[in-house]
Amino acid sequence: MNRRRVFITGMGIISPLGLGVERHLDSLKKNESGIGPISLFTPSPGNSFPVGEVPGFAQSLHVPRTHELALVAAREALSQSAAAPDSIVLGTTTGGMPVTEELLKKNETDPELYRYHSTSTVAEFLASELHCTGMVLTITTACSSGAAAIKLAYELVRTGTARRVLAGGADALCRLTYYGFNSLQLIDPAGARPLDRGRKGMSVAEGSAMLLLEAGESRPEGAIAELLGGGLSCDAFHPATPHPEGRGALAAMRQAVQNAGVALTEIRYVNLHGTGTKDNDLAEAKAMNSLFGNGMPLLSSVKGAFGHTLAASGAIEAVVCAAAVSEGIIPANTRCTEPDPELNLKPVLAPLAERAGVVMSNSFGFGGNNACLVLADPCMNHEKPEADDASEFEITGCACITGAGDTDQTMQKLQDGGACIGTLPLADISKSLPPREVRRLKRLPRIALALAMEARKNSNQDQGPSAIFFGTSFGPMSETYDFITRLYASNEQFTSPTEFVGSVHNAPAGMAAIMLGASGANLTLTGGDYSFEQALIAASLTATDDGGPLLVMGADEFHETLSPLFDESVRLGRSPSDGGGALMLRKYSGGTGVRIKPLFFENQKENPAVVASLVRRLGGAEEIRARYGALLAGMPMKDRGACETQLKGFISAAGFKAPVIDFRKYTGEYGSSTAAAAAIAVRFIHEGEIPASVTGGGKCLLGGREILIIGLGSFITAFEIFNYA
Amino acid sequence: MEELIAELKEKIIETLDLIDVTPEDINEDDRLVGGALGIDSIDVLELVMMIDKDYSVKIDSKELGEKIFASLRTLAEYINKNRQEQPR
Numbered sequence: 067m068n069r070r071r072v073f074i075t076g077m078g079i080i081s082p083l084g085l086g087v088e089r090h091l092d093s094l095k096k097n098e099s100g101i102g103p104i105s106l107f108t109p110s111p112g113n114s115f116p117v118g119e120v121p122g123f124a125q126s127l128h129v130p131r132t133h134e135l136a137l138v139a140a141r142e143a144l145s146q147s148a149a150a151p152d153s154i155v156l157g158t159t160t161g162g163m164p165v166t167e168e169l170l171k172k173n174e175t176d177p178e179l180y181r182y183h184s185t186s187t188v189a190e191f192l193a194s195e196l197h198c199t200g201m202v203l204t205i206t207t208a209c210s211s212g213a214a215a216i217k218l219a220y221e222l223v224r225t226g227t228a229r230r231v232l233a234g235g236a237d238a239l240c241r242l243t244y245y246g247f248n249s250l251q252l253i254d255p256a257g258a259r260p261l262d263r264g265r266k267g268m269s270v271a272e273g274s275a276m277l278l279l280e281a282g283e284s285r286p287e288g289a290i291a292e293l294l295g296g297g298l299s300c301d302a303f304h305p306a307t308p309h310p311e312g313r314g315a316l317a318a319m320r321q322a323v324q325n326a327g328v329a330l331t332e333i334r335y336v337n338l339h340g341t342g343t344k345d346n347d348l349a350e351a352k353a354m355n356s357l358f359g360n361g362m363p364l365l366s367s368v369k370g371a372f373g374h375t376l377a378a379s380g381a382i383e384a385v386v387c388a389a390a391v392s393e394g395i396i397p398a399n400t401r402c403t404e405p406d407p408e409l410n411l412k413p414v415l416a417p418l419a420e421r422a423g424v425v426m427s428n429s430f431g432f433g434g435n436n437a438c439l440v441l442a443d444p445c446m447n448h449e450k451p452e453a454d455d456a457s458e459f460e461i462t463g464c465a466c467i468t469g470a471g472d473t474d475q476t477m478q479k480l481q482d483g484g485a486c487i488g489t490l491p492l493a494d495i496s497k498s499l500p501p502r503e504v505r506r507l508k509r510l511p512r513i514a515l516a517l518a519m520e521a522r523k524n525s526n527q528d529q530g531p532s533a534i535f536f537g538t539s540f541g542p543m544s545e546t547y548d549f550i551t552r553l554y555a556s557n558e559q560f561t562s563p564t565e566f567v568g569s570v571h572n573a574p575a576g577m578a579a580i581m582l583g584a585s586g587a588n589l590t591l592t593g594g595d596y597s598f599e600q601a602l603i604a605a606s607l608t609a610t611d612d613g614g615p616l617l618v619m620g621a622d623e624f625h626e627t628l629s630p631l632f633d634e635s636v637r638l639g640r641s642p643s644d645g646g647g648a649l650m651l652r653k654y655s656g657g658t659g660v661r662i663k664p665l666f667f668e669n670q671k672e673n674p675a676v677v678a679s680l681v682r683r684l685g686g687a688e689e690i691r692a693r694y695g696a697l698l699a700g701m702p703m704k705d706r707g708a709c710e711t712q713l714k715g716f717i718s719a720a721g722f723k724a725p726v727i728d729f730r731k732y733t734g735e736y737g738s739s740t741a742a743a744a745a746i747a748v749r750f751i752h753e754g755e756i757p758a759s760v761t762g763g764g765k766c767l768l769g770g771r772e773i774l775i776i777g778l779g780s781f782i783t784a785f786e787i788f789n790y791a
Numbered sequence: 792m793e794e795l796i797a798e799l800k801e802k803i804i805e806t807l808d809l810i811d812v813t814p815e816d817i818n819e820d821d822r823l824v825g826g827a828l829g830i831d832s833i834d835v836l837e838l839v840m841m842i843d844k845d846y847s848v849k850i851d852s853k854e855l856g857e858k859i860f861a862s863l864r865t866l867a868e869y870i871n872k873n874r875q876e877q878p879r
Contacts, residue, residue: 250833251856304831304832307832501811502829505810506807506808560843563840567833
């Protein structure tokens with residue numbers, strides 16, 4: 067069989083330059099900039115600076131601005147095709163924040179108003195509008211989210227997991243990012259001038275771009291560009307400042323080039339991350355000089371044209387790169403007049419009409435989360451080595467934190483017949499963490515670090531993890547809440563840069579990377595109640611890139627004000643709980659040991675056969691009965707009725723008679739409780755039995771059989787944990 | 792001046808949650824950032840906010856910040872000078 071190639075067959079874009087691909091091609095040819103004064107809200111006195119606002123975008127739907135921007139781009143990307151996408155992968159950092167921050171300003175306490183807060187709701191909204199019944203993933207790696215989403219989508223298509231994937235990024239302007247970046251002194255009061263000698267920072271912007279990726283052995287009709295691959299890395303250096311030598315940037319570019327199977331000399335154009343901050347541009351320039359030396363390709367940053375559209379930027383710049391190969395437009399480094407000699411780069415200062423065969427696009431973000439994509443002219447045929455797929459992992463260590471304590475305390479409590487609901491005191495969570503290094507961290511990053519450290523310690527591997535995959539449904543809520551309340555308490559004059567940096571969903575994974583020296587892929591998935599499953603899937607899609615040990619974890623914090631507003635299950639559950647779980651993994655390479663394998667992820671909406679589809683994926687009723695000794699079911703309280711129907715349907719279709727454990731009864735209600743359940747399941751597998759206190763009947767002797775963990779509700783997910791003797 | 796230095800020591804510890812540091816641990820002539828206290832660039836920005844809020848003194852660029860935050864004494868001198876020039 068020929069290698070499965072990945073083509074971009076549709077694109078949509080909305081940005082400060084306007085609406086639609088055609089409009090953007092025109093703007094890029096004319097070297098226009100969309101940076102200007104803000105009109106969306108009135109900044110506090112003395113705090114007005116230029117932004118990239120989408121012009122004339124009047125919202126018509128009752129969803130946050132981020133959601134509507136994403137839908138506009140998605141509809142354009144799909145305008146040439148009638149079929150729904152199999153799968154959606156979206157990068158976003160703000161999600162429903164433009165609405166949430168207004169509501170918090172007014173002290174609104176009606177949870178219904180916050181229903182679109184979660185970053186996961188953007189992709190879920192698209193799935194609903196576009197009738198996508200497959201996998202829906204949300205990735206939140208700050209300013210590299212869009213590019214990381216496209217990399218994951220590329221792997222979904224390459225591995226044959228999906229054939230038509232809609233992927234991209236979206237972010238809308240809001241006070242959180244506007245004042246947040248300003249508190250870090252990263253805003254250029256004159257507007258972003260990337261690579262310019264006089265540059266003083268970035269311009270915060272908004273927008274969305276979406277790509278339709280399709281599989282093909284040869285170029286399908288209408289293919290705009292071929293996506294050759296991508297690379298991911300982590301600086302593992304600092305939460306908000308790039309490594310001064312551009313170490314992570316260089317690693318991501320090298321990984322991308324290798325993954326794409328191209329030679330450096332083939333790369334004709336590089337679209338830089340080029341935010342316009344002193345530090346980013348300098349670090350990126352060093353990485354570029356290290357990589358290309360004297361063979362420097364054409365290069366430019368388009369952030370003087372668009373501003374920094376944050377999670378959208380990687381997707382917007384993928385559209386720009388696709389235009390470079392398909393339309394022959396090499397965009398200018400808009401608003402740069404005198405390149406900074408210290409950078410030793412010669413940016414394209416006026417647009418060039420030249421078709422580039424192979425192009426590269428850089429995106430770097432907070433947490434040192436880096437992503438780099440390689441695109442090519444779809445008419446060229448690149449010889450590329452076949453990559454192997456990692457569909458299962460060996461578990462070398464596990465950890466959980468629950469209301470009962472750490473892993474041993476949790477297992478003891480379960481054995482004694484108690485539930486582990488509740489919230490562990492911060493001092494207990496922090497007991498093994500170095501006090502000075504965590505002094506700035508609030509609840510969620512501490513939970514994540516404690517999990518990472520314990521899983522690492524319990525692991526029998528010599529090496530720490532190189533890649534980290536983190537699932538969280540709502541991210542660091544304490545930091546977010548404190549940032550916003552402090553902002554409003556000072557009439558939008560004062561904010562906390564520490565809290566802004568800490569508020570990004572990927573901050574805990576970035577901190578874990580620093581603490582464990584993990585410089586491989588670092589992805590944070592924010593898929594609501596299915597965040598841990600999404601992190602596991604992301605791991606299985608990208609772990610082959612470097613082959614080192616990896617850490618997959620999920621965690622959420624309980625926040626007194628925000629959790630009940632954001633999560634209906636928390637509200638209905640009435641017993642505040644939080645925590646999570648972490649697994650140290652390595653690629654399965656033969657031999658015995660406990661293993662984990664992701665199996666299934668589908669949207670239940672407009673998908674009446676979803677339970678049948680799950681049964682089929684698991685090998686049919688007979689196979690399910692023979693293989694699984696117990697079923698752990700995640701049944702979020704907010705969808706309790708639907709969950710019970712789905713569970714009954716599954717049990718009856720499979721004729722399943724082994725114990726079924728409704729695990730949220732033991733962990734409490736929170737999105738990443740699945741991660742805690744996974745760690746607990748690993749211990750059950752090790753012990754070969756599940757105590758009677760948990761099964762509700764007698765003690766369950768597994769006798770070599772596996773544990774199946776399924777997620778129910780608005781999505782249905784499944785993964786298995788088993789001992790391969 | 793000495794009074795301001797003593798006050799700043801307390802405020803720095805409080806603002807940055809330097810839980811294991813006492814005012815006596817801070818020597819006003821030592822390097823403030825990247826030294827033994829473990830203060831980094833984000834901490835500096837946090838202090839910039841505190842100084843703006845509590846003393847109405849703005850330090851709005853990294854270049855300026857690097858000079859002012861050289862030591863606690865240089866910081867106190869800058870606040871003292873600018874506070875007198877721009878009374879609240």
